[in-house]
Amino acid sequence: MATYAEQLKELLVTCAKQNASDLHFAVGRRPTLRMDGVLVPLQKEPIVTPEIAEGLIGELLTPAQKEKLAADRQVDFAYSLEDKARFRVNVFFQRGYLSAALRLVPARVRNMEELSLPPILHDFTKLSQGFVLVVGPAGHGKSTSLAAMLDEINHSRTDHIITIEDPIEYLFSQDRCIVSQREVGTDTATFEDGLRTILRQDPDVIMIGEMRDATSIATALTSAETGHLVFSTLHTNSAAQTIDRIIDSFSPAQQGQVSSQLAATLVAIVSQRLLPRVSGGRIPVLEIMIVNAAIRNLIRERKIYQIDLVIETSLEEGMISLNRYMVNLIKNKEITLENAEVYSLNPSELRILLERS
Numbered sequence: 517m518a519t520y521a522e523q524l525k526e527l528l529v530t531c532a533k534q535n536a537s538d539l540h541f542a543v544g545r546r547p548t549l550r551m552d553g554v555l556v557p558l559q560k561e562p563i564v565t566p567e568i569a570e571g572l573i574g575e576l577l578t579p580a581q582k583e584k585l586a587a588d589r590q591v592d593f594a595y596s597l598e599d600k601a602r603f604r605v606n607v608f609f610q611r612g613y614l615s616a617a618l619r620l621v622p623a624r625v626r627n628m629e630e631l632s633l634p635p636i637l638h639d640f641t642k643l644s645q646g647f648v649l650v651v652g653p654a655g656h657g658k659s660t661s662l663a664a665m666l667d668e669i670n671h672s673r674t675d676h677i678i679t680i681e682d683p684i685e686y687l688f689s690q691d692r693c694i695v696s697q698r699e700v701g702t703d704t705a706t707f708e709d710g711l712r713t714i715l716r717q718d719p720d721v722i723m724i725g726e727m728r729d730a731t732s733i734a735t736a737l738t739s740a741e742t743g744h745l746v747f748s749t750l751h752t753n754s755a756a757q758t759i760d761r762i763i764d765s766f767s768p769a770q771q772g773q774v775s776s777q778l779a780a781t782l783v784a785i786v787s788q789r790l791l792p793r794v795s796g797g798r799i800p801v802l803e804i805m806i807v808n809a810a811i812r813n814l815i816r817e818r819k820i821y822q823i824d825l826v827i828e829t830s831l832e833e834g835m836i837s838l839n840r841y842m843v844n845l846i847k848n849k850e851i852t853l854e855n856a857e858v859y860s861l862n863p864s865e866l867r868i869l870l871e872r873s
């Protein structure tokens with residue numbers, strides 16, 4: 517009978533070969549892959565019992581990670597399967613049982629053309645300073661798009677790129693840039709510690725894996741203000757919602773100053789979803805907001821609700837709403853109207869735009 521180590525290796529290889537985005541271990545279910553956004557149980561595998569869950573997940577964990585899991589009841593880390601595949605892992609308890617979600621991180625950073633991202637994103641890699649955010653739901657390609665932009669900088673500029681991640685996802689091969697990737701728990705004790713010292717490390721480009729709280733947002737804003745190019749992600753649904761979330765992370769007494777900082781430093785917000793492609797696989801659908809004078813004033817005056825109108829009327833500046841982006845893909849037969857309606861924040865407007873186009 518195969519050992520847990522052998523079973524785990526086989527499951528991870530299957531995940532990589534099937535080009536699945538995720539692998540799940542949950543008691544009472546067979547090991548399950550997520551393929552093109554859909555959960556697919558591996559029918560040849562036995563149903564996961566508490567013992568199997570402990571055996572398989574135990575093979576992923578180092579002694580230090582086991583201690584953290586026991587203390588916090590969950591743990592995040594990266595796991596490499598020899599040189600074959602790399603995974604971002606979250607191990608957690610549910611109803612007293614061990615569970616795990618493993619996100620497959622492709623070994624190679626794909627470029628923007630391979631990811632079907634629009635050419636306007638190349639412009640953000642040429643900036644010398646400012647704040648660029650990639651936002652959207654979990655599992656919809658934010659980290660992948662961000663990695664493509666950073667790798668373009670790596671191949672085209674002579675800069676020092678510093679990332680703070682929990683855990684490190686994509687591994688960059690240094691080219692023209694020095695790329696310093698810092699992992700929370702390994703290279704810096706906490707996210708806050710890593711952020712506190714980042715400006716002393718002579719960065720040109722900073723990537724904060726995820727803005728979690730007011731501390732990380734404040735660091736990002738200060739870094740952009742002091743002449744650095746800063747990239748980060750946030751789990752929000754649109755550009756307007758992102759700006760609201762950032763401002764609301766601070767106390768009422770601080771919100772005026774944060775609005776001014778944001779208006780001065782923000783360059784663009786890219787909001788992303790991955791939709792099923794008619795020909796198979798998934799394709800990114802984007803809302804792109806580029807900060808112009810009108811948007812700067814709206815942020816300062818806290819009239820965030822008017823931003824959607826500016827995006828809708830600024831196509832010639834490179835901006836595009838999520839619905840208009842979807843309409844273009846529907847007309848090109850890349851996605852279906854039915855799937856677009858599921859992901860649209862305003863399906864009735866989507867249908868009107870489609871009829872008019």
